[in-house]
Amino acid sequence: MGGGGRRAPREEAIRTVNRRRFAFCGAELAAVYVVADQARELHLAELTGNRDVLYGLPAILAVASHSPAANAFRDGRPLWLTPKELATFVEDDPHHFPTRIREGDPDSPARISLGALPLGHGDQERGCLIVAGEVGDGFSADDRSLLELYADQVAAGLESVAARFAGRKSPQAHLSQSLVPHQGGAFILELSTGRMEAHAHVLELLGLPPEQFDGQVETLLACAVPDDMPALMAVVEPDRLAAVGQQLAFRIRRPNGELRWLGLRCRVEVDSDGTPQRVLGVVADATYLRPSADEVSLVQRLSATLAGAATIREVSRLAVAALREPLGASRVAIGELEPERLIVTALDPPEPDAWPEVWRSEWRSEWPDVSLSELPTLQSALRGGHLSLWPPGAVLEPGLLGVGPGGLAVVPLPAEGRIVGVCLVGWDGEHRFGPEERSLLTATAGLVGQALVRAHALDAGHELATMLQRSLLPRKLPELPGGVAVARYLPATAGLEVGGDWYDVIPLGDGHLAFVIGDVQGHSAGAATIMGQMRTAVRAYAVEGHPPDVVVARANRLLVGMETDLFATCTYVDLDMEEGIARVVRAGHLPPILRHPDGVTEELAVEGGPPLGVLADADFPITEAGLLPGTVLVLLTDGLVESSRLPLEEGMRRVRDVLAAADPVDPGGVADELVFGVGRRDDDVALLLLRYDGTQGRPMRSHWTVWRLPDAVLHARRFTARTLRSWGVVEELDAALLVVSELVTNAIAHTQGEVGMDLTLSADRLRIAVNDASPRSPVKPAWVSWESTGGRGLLIVDATTMAWGSVPLSGGKQVWAEIPWHRASA
Numbered sequence: 001m002g003g004g005g006r007r008a009p010r011e012e013a014i015r016t017v018n019r020r021r022f023a024f025c026g027a028e029l030a031a032v033y034v035v036a037d038q039a040r041e042l043h044l045a046e047l048t049g050n051r052d053v054l055y056g057l058p059a060i061l062a063v064a065s066h067s068p069a070a071n072a073f074r075d076g077r078p079l080w081l082t083p084k085e086l087a088t089f090v091e092d093d094p095h096h097f098p099t100r101i102r103e104g105d106p107d108s109p110a111r112i113s114l115g116a117l118p119l120g121h122g123d124q125e126r127g128c129l130i131v132a133g134e135v136g137d138g139f140s141a142d143d144r145s146l147l148e149l150y151a152d153q154v155a156a157g158l159e160s161v162a163a164r165f166a167g168r169k170s171p172q173a174h175l176s177q178s179l180v181p182h183q184g185g186a187f188i189l190e191l192s193t194g195r196m197e198a199h200a201h202v203l204e205l206l207g208l209p210p211e212q213f214d215g216q217v218e219t220l221l222a223c224a225v226p227d228d229m230p231a232l233m234a235v236v237e238p239d240r241l242a243a244v245g246q247q248l249a250f251r252i253r254r255p256n257g258e259l260r261w262l263g264l265r266c267r268v269e270v271d272s273d274g275t276p277q278r279v280l281g282v283v284a285d286a287t288y289l290r291p292s293a294d295e296v297s298l299v300q301r302l303s304a305t306l307a308g309a310a311t312i313r314e315v316s317r318l319a320v321a322a323l324r325e326p327l328g329a330s331r332v333a334i335g336e337l338e339p340e341r342l343i344v345t346a347l348d349p350p351e352p353d354a355w356p357e358v359w360r361s362e363w364r365s366e367w368p369d370v371s372l373s374e375l376p377t378l379q380s381a382l383r384g385g386h387l388s389l390w391p392p393g394a395v396l397e398p399g400l401l402g403v404g405p406g407g408l409a410v411v412p413l414p415a416e417g418r419i420v421g422v423c424l425v426g427w428d429g430e431h432r433f434g435p436e437e438r439s440l441l442t443a444t445a446g447l448v449g450q451a452l453v454r455a456h457a458l459d460a461g462h463e464l465a466t467m468l469q470r471s472l473l474p475r476k477l478p479e480l481p482g483g484v485a486v487a488r489y490l491p492a493t494a495g496l497e498v499g500g501d502w503y504d505v506i507p508l509g510d511g512h513l514a515f516v517i518g519d520v521q522g523h524s525a526g527a528a529t530i531m532g533q534m535r536t537a538v539r540a541y542a543v544e545g546h547p548p549d550v551v552v553a554r555a556n557r558l559l560v561g562m563e564t565d566l567f568a569t570c571t572y573v574d575l576d577m578e579e580g581i582a583r584v585v586r587a588g589h590l591p592p593i594l595r596h597p598d599g600v601t602e603e604l605a606v607e608g609g610p611p612l613g614v615l616a617d618a619d620f621p622i623t624e625a626g627l628l629p630g631t632v633l634v635l636l637t638d639g640l641v642e643s644s645r646l647p648l649e650e651g652m653r654r655v656r657d658v659l660a661a662a663d664p665v666d667p668g669g670v671a672d673e674l675v676f677g678v679g680r681r682d683d684d685v686a687l688l689l690l691r692y693d694g695t696q697g698r699p700m701r702s703h704w705t706v707w708r709l710p711d712a713v714l715h716a717r718r719f720t721a722r723t724l725r726s727w728g729v730v731e732e733l734d735a736a737l738l739v740v741s742e743l744v745t746n747a748i749a750h751t752q753g754e755v756g757m758d759l760t761l762s763a764d765r766l767r768i769a770v771n772d773a774s775p776r777s778p779v780k781p782a783w784v785s786w787e788s789t790g791g792r793g794l795l796i797v798d799a800t801t802m803a804w805g806s807v808p809l810s811g812g813k814q815v816w817a818e819i820p821w822h823r824a825s826a
Helices: 002-021 068-075 083-092 099-103 141-160 200-206 217-221 226-236 293-307 312-327 357-361 376-384 435-471 525-543 548-561 648-661 667-676 712-727 733-750 793-800
Strands: 029-036 041-049 060-062 079-081 113-119 127-133 184-190 195-198 248-253 259-270 276-285 331-337 341-348 369-371 388-390 407-415 418-427 483-490 501-509 512-520 568-576 581-587 593-595 601-603 623-626 631-636 685-692 700-706 755-761 765-772 803-809 812-820
Touching: 029 068, 029 141, 041 068, 041 127, 060 068, 068 079, 068 113, 068 127, 079 083, 083 113, 113 141, 127 141, 141 184, 141 259, 141 276, 184 200, 195 200, 195 217, 200 276, 293 312, 293 435, 312 331, 312 341, 312 418, 312 435, 331 435, 376 407, 376 418, 407 435, 418 435, 483 501, 483 667, 501 525, 501 685, 512 525, 512 631, 512 685, 525 548, 525 568, 548 568, 548 581, 568 631, 593 648, 601 648, 631 648, 631 667, 648 667, 667 685, 700 712, 700 733, 712 733, 712 755, 733 755, 733 765, 733 793, 733 812, 793 812
Parallel strands: none
Antiparallel strands: 029 041, 029 127, 041 060, 079 113, 113 127, 184 195, 184 276, 248 259, 259 276, 331 341, 331 418, 341 369, 388 407, 407 418, 483 685, 501 512, 512 568, 568 581, 581 623, 593 601, 593 631, 631 685, 700 755, 755 765, 765 812, 803 812
16 A cells, blocks of 8 residues: 555646646647558657557557557548547557557547647658547647648658658657657637747746746747847738648747747648638748758858859859869759759759759750759659658659659748748768758858859849840841951849940941941930940931031930930041051040051051030041051950950050950951950940951042933943953853943933943952932832833842842942953963
């Protein structure tokens, strides 16, 4: 008797300790079963709490058995049993129930309620949580909701150590941490009043004495780290209401200064119109999420480097570099999500042979664009938005298994309430995931997701600006007789606004070309618009045949008349490709740079005028210079030679040094060398480069003024015949005389004023040009009847020559025709 009396207080003390060890929403006992033996069995991994409620729980349960744990695991949804329902369960299958219920106190079934809650969802089911307590009427609706959230907390902890269970017969013997978060509590928040009912464990986690808690939610929120407040407040936002059961990790500062990681899972109740009314939540210690000092340093470095990343590729490259080496991973891939595809933005290693066949078959350009329909596991993980860790031997489709046969992490990249991308980290050798890796991947995911969204906006702005800029620039440069021209344009990397730099190469006929470069003040859509208008105007005036000073002066008056606050600078070069004579006009712009055939460079001394758009009656003098074959002519904008860190004089000197050392055999390579060292640019850069080679021989030219006499055509034919014979043109003489007859006749008959004729004989063709004072271009008739008295002249010209056409000249036009010519052999 005495011994029994002494044992009773001791047993009561143990029972009290056990009750203190676990008590949550009416549950006094918790048991965790984990899936094992290829999902055929559930093994008891942990049992905690008041074991007097249920004792003798089976260590192993068959998944196919008829028991609360097995039924809940198979169905994938919670099973709640009141004492009466539990008693019926015992009668149906007494072999799978604890000894207490089957053989103990006959009154116990009438007092014990039980809940079986699956741990995990879908492909991530980890096991089942059993909770039981002496609740005569069964667990209330609020308690059930809170216990379901608590089960999600257990599942999160179980997932962090799930790799330790693989292939082990008794997983519970190998656990280094408890699966049941004992330091955790529940709360119920009334949103209309801000009143909160918080269990004692919640206050204990926050370090608040119960007597200091006034029941207001603001008192608890004051404990949170300010950086984590937005995430906590966003819980009740409309787009977050569907995220039931998702864990929010946040940090709190206890009164003693200790920083602690907590995990929050909550459920928001709404009324009939969708307005949030109450929040039911579970808070538990999440120390396993706390990063180590090395991880904190790595995340801080990544955050700092991502802050300066301006493109999606740069963000992706930095993220890959931050993860692959610290994790010892074999492969890392980062991609953006589109509705049906994963647009890969970084791969390491970059070789196609290092990736599965489905990736290689989709290799479009630099990286593949993988169809999500071929990666259903990835698609499912992204839909849930959870970090997924797949241990060695996991059953995955080949497209994912080949990424990480020894272990695979699927890391969704969240930003602005949605998943914007994904990071895949794979290992070839067997890899076991630890809690520290989970915290590192989670922290990195948030940083990279936000950086991707930011870079996407920057990329979109740059793409729009560049598209607008390039649409106003020449698509390609013409092939030149006696030279090679190349151009380079680079938009500014500092800022997103479109610039006003422009260039053009304009064929003028008769062996002349115009090389133009300019810069409109400012960086805006207005500057780009003015740039497009100025380029069009300069080209129109140049094609009309005006000399360089007149072209620039007319463009200046046009800009002044636009009544804009912007001005523009410009350098215009009219180059005779056959004679090598350049006539240069400069309007507030940088002078051309020449590289002579001997390698000596110089800034061409050009007398300049003011920028365009400043003075309506400004003068723009012409400077003439001769170019020898092998000379390189460079026109550039100030973005190449001047910045906040580079004085103009030093920039021009650098360009001359690079130009002097370059090999002009490759003009494109020279242009690349000139712009390669610019790096990050404060302004746009435009470069126009010409290597002047000269023609094989100088053409022979002659001019005749046609007098309006009755026999004007006869005199024109005699002049032509005499000139061509002196040049050695024999076989082509008859065709040339026929063309002269038709062109001169048309000019005399249909125009007024002076008529002139130019003959030009080059290496392979004879050019006949007739100038008149009428701006109307001749039109070849589509059809001429036998009764027509005219209209056959242009048909004859078209049939006799290899090409003909009309170009405007100042106050008139020029009609020209070309006849192929081959020098007779001696």
